[in-house]
Amino acid sequence: MTTGIVERIRTNRRELARLLTRIENGSASAEMAELYPHTGKAHIIGITGAPGTGKSSLVNALAQHYRQNNLTVGIVAVDPTSPFSGGAILGDRIRMRDRSGDSGVFIRSMATRGSLGGLARATSDVARALDAAGFDRVLIETVGAGQSEVDIARAAHTTLVVEAPGLGDDVQAIKAGILEIADILVVNKADRPGLEITLRALRAMLDLGHRAERIAQVKEMHHGQMMTVPAVSKAVPDENTAWQPPIAQTVSTEPRGIEELAGHIAAHRDYLQRTGLLVERERARIQNEILERVRDEVLSRLLSRIDEAQWRDLIARVQSRTLDPAGAAAVLLE
Amino acid sequence: MTTGIVERIRTNRRELARLLTRIENGSASAEMAELYPHTGKAHIIGITGAPGTGKSSLVNALAQHYRQNNLTVGIVAVDPTSPFSGGAILGDRIRMRDRSGDSGVFIRSMATRGSLGGLARATSDVARALDAAGFDRVLIETVGAGQSEVDIARAAHTTLVVEAPGLGDDVQAIKAGILEIADILVVNKADRPGLEITLRALRAMLDLGHRAERIAQVKEMHHGQMMTVPAVSKAVPDENTAWQPPIAQTVSTEPRGIEELAGHIAAHRDYLQRTGLLVERERARIQNEILERVRDEVLSRLLSRIDEAQWRDLIARVQSRTLDPAGAAAVLLE
Numbered sequence: 001m002t003t004g005i006v007e008r009i010r011t012n013r014r015e016l017a018r019l020l021t022r023i024e025n026g027s028a029s030a031e032m033a034e035l036y037p038h039t040g041k042a043h044i045i046g047i048t049g050a051p052g053t054g055k056s057s058l059v060n061a062l063a064q065h066y067r068q069n070n071l072t073v074g075i076v077a078v079d080p081t082s083p084f085s086g087g088a089i090l091g092d093r094i095r096m097r098d099r100s101g102d103s104g105v106f107i108r109s110m111a112t113r114g115s116l117g118g119l120a121r122a123t124s125d126v127a128r129a130l131d132a133a134g135f136d137r138v139l140i141e142t143v144g145a146g147q148s149e150v151d152i153a154r155a156a157h158t159t160l161v162v163e164a165p166g167l168g169d170d171v172q173a174i175k176a177g178i179l180e181i182a183d184i185l186v187v188n189k190a191d192r193p194g195l196e197i198t199l200r201a202l203r204a205m206l207d208l209g210h211r212a213e214r215i216a217q218v219k220e221m222h223h224g225q226m227m228t229v230p231a232v233s234k235a236v237p238d239e240n241t242a243w244q245p246p247i248a249q250t251v252s253t254e255p256r257g258i259e260e261l262a263g264h265i266a267a268h269r270d271y272l273q274r275t276g277l278l279v280e281r282e283r284a285r286i287q288n289e290i291l292e293r294v295r296d297e298v299l300s301r302l303l304s305r306i307d308e309a310q311w312r313d314l315i316a317r318v319q320s321r322t323l324d325p326a327g328a329a330a331v332l333l334e
Numbered sequence: 335m336t337t338g339i340v341e342r343i344r345t346n347r348r349e350l351a352r353l354l355t356r357i358e359n360g361s362a363s364a365e366m367a368e369l370y371p372h373t374g375k376a377h378i379i380g381i382t383g384a385p386g387t388g389k390s391s392l393v394n395a396l397a398q399h400y401r402q403n404n405l406t407v408g409i410v411a412v413d414p415t416s417p418f419s420g421g422a423i424l425g426d427r428i429r430m431r432d433r434s435g436d437s438g439v440f441i442r443s444m445a446t447r448g449s450l451g452g453l454a455r456a457t458s459d460v461a462r463a464l465d466a467a468g469f470d471r472v473l474i475e476t477v478g479a480g481q482s483e484v485d486i487a488r489a490a491h492t493t494l495v496v497e498a499p500g501l502g503d504d505v506q507a508i509k510a511g512i513l514e515i516a517d518i519l520v521v522n523k524a525d526r527p528g529l530e531i532t533l534r535a536l537r538a539m540l541d542l543g544h545r546a547e548r549i550a551q552v553k554e555m556h557h558g559q560m561m562t563v564p565a566v567s568k569a570v571p572d573e574n575t576a577w578q579p580p581i582a583q584t585v586s587t588e589p590r591g592i593e594e595l596a597g598h599i600a601a602h603r604d605y606l607q608r609t610g611l612l613v614e615r616e617r618a619r620i621q622n623e624i625l626e627r628v629r630d631e632v633l634s635r636l637l638s639r640i641d642e643a644q645w646r647d648l649i650a651r652v653q654s655r656t657l658d659p660a661g662a663a664a665v666l667l668e
Contacts (some may be wrong), residue, residue: 003668015364029660032658033658033660033661034659035463036655036658038653039654039655075647176460241338279653282653283649283653286649286652286653286659286662287649289648289659290648290652290662290663291633291637293662293663294633294636294663294667295629295632295633295636295660296665297630297663297667298629298632298633298636298667299625299628299629302628302629302632303625314624315617315620315621316403317622318620319613319616319617321370321371321373321374322371324366324367324619325368325370325623325624325627326366326367326627327364327626328620328627329624329627329628329631332624332628333628333631334368334631
């Protein structure tokens with residue numbers, strides 16, 4: 001009898017690394033199905049923020065803190081802005097050096113050009129594999145700003161958005177978009193000048209964000225395709241019990257403020273459990289994932305049935321402007 | 335007889351604004367089909383870069399330059415990181431003030447949370463509407479870094495990536511990912527200290543980028559779903575004739591270097607026409623758009639047929655981990 005995948009990745013780091021490579025290559029569906037019953041135990045924490053905020057060193061410090069408390073840590077460092085692995089690999093090696101010899105930490109860096117959808121899916125599956133492999137905390141680190149983090153953060157239970165003082169006068173543009181995914185705000189490099197300005201800006205943004213969120217939700221009702229799905233009941237905690245993102249201050253290089261930050265993370269986890277949001281959010285995540293998989297599969301089946309001559313003809317007609325792209329899609333759908 | 339949409343948006347700016355609103359709301363498919371035969375004339379120029387590089391003021395200066403040469407200009411300011419319209423609207427007003435009273439310039443700002451796919455599609459359609467409305471140049475301005483720009487840049491013929499000296503020591507992380515979409519690099523704020531360092535870094539990145547591109551292409555062959563599509567012939571210019579992204583230096587606030595930049599933009603357009611790439615890229619764009627539309631439509635048809643009880647049951651089974659998400663997708667696909 002062969003040993004199951006869960007047993008193998010729990011006892012052998014090389015097997016785990018190989019599985020993660022298969023996940024990245026999209027050839028691990030059998031293994032993912034096998035390990036799925038063993039997931040759901042890890043606390044998955046997303047860490048995002050603009051370049052220059054010291055995210056990597058913060059992740060480093062947080063991992064060390066967890067290790068000192070006898071918790072095992074899996075780290076996924078994702079760089080969606082990197083066409084291939086240059087930056088991510090470098091960061092990986094620097095961090096590796098700090099923690100070499102500790103089998104309670106496992107680090108994987110991921111970077112890809114090509115489809116971001118593929119990267120988000122792979123990241124989520126890698127986090128799931130680390131969960132099944134028995135890591136207590138899984139940290140997903142991504143470079144900040146844009147839809148990429150929002151997608152990748154969806155895989156996390158708790159999302160940290162990292163800022164730093166003095167990064168320029170219109171970092172606000174980034175914050176506005178990214179604040180809505182923040183469960184905890186971290187001002188790293190808190191020993192730098194400009195701390196008070198950053199804190200004030202973040203507090204103002206948090207006030208604004210609460211109003212913005214409501215407007216954005218209404219907007220999404222109109223635009224979001226997911227709304228056509230049979231609705232799953234949504235437990236929204238009321239104003240009084242709603243989570244207010246705390247602002248943590250850290251100096252990850254010393255390190256300073258890491259224990260307090262870990263406290264906020266634990267409190268957020270408690271909050272999710274207490275309010276039932278942990279279950280609700282997982283349900284929403286599962287719903288999205290199933291739909292994405294169905295969509296991808298339907299598309300690839302459809303593509304395999306398209307006649308090449310017809311396809312060329314349609315493109316030629318759209319290019320000569322005798323047909324518009326929506327019209328061409330309608331022809332294919334017939 | 336009612337006047338056609340093309341006539342109306344060419345003669346009446348309010349009609350144009352109303353059409354763009356319908357595009358954003360996803361309710362302009364009839365109009366888009368009607369105006370499609372009148373598209374394909376404008377040069378669509380994407381301008382992207384990190385916050386702090388002075389993109390907006392560069393777009394401003396470029397628009398003024400085109401106006402002085404009697405060319406009409408449509409501007410689409412997109413902020414994918416903004417949950418709603420705060421920043422974009424503000425920028426809009428500041429720019430509006432500069433060009434008020436000039437009917438040869440039309441500015442539209444777009445911002446959304448929700449699905450980025452929707453934003454990219456809407457941006458592309460807005461650019462198309464401005465094209466049909468007769469604008470000679472359409473400038474699409476987006477906030478930098480991440481997949482968002484890559485998606486939005488796909489709608490452009492020529493993409494400018496804007497940098498600025500002294501933005502911090504790991505802006506390189508952004509550049510690596512964004513360089514591959516750059517047809518022209520612009521170092522704005524070129525009167526600031528650190529210009530030489532930025533120029534040197536960009537030149538080094540350009541060298542590296544050429545190698546990276548080849549590796550990334552090979553990667554995409556394995557990961558990209560689009561590869562399953564019947565192949566459309568690809569005219570790839572050889573090494574000698576390939577476009578080498580120039581590095582332009584500007585001070586948009588003076589303005590300085592704008593005419594040279596416009597020269598690079600015109601040269602890139604000539605290059606695309608001469609090599610046949612203009613036609614090839616449009617073909618690829620059309621291909622992607624048709625497939626995206628087919629996929630979205632297939633999904634929404636499928637969703638409308640899902641039985642609610644079955645859907646709830648599937649989610650419950652995945653949540654209790656007796657079924658994995660891929661398995662649930664397979665059940666739906668049966």
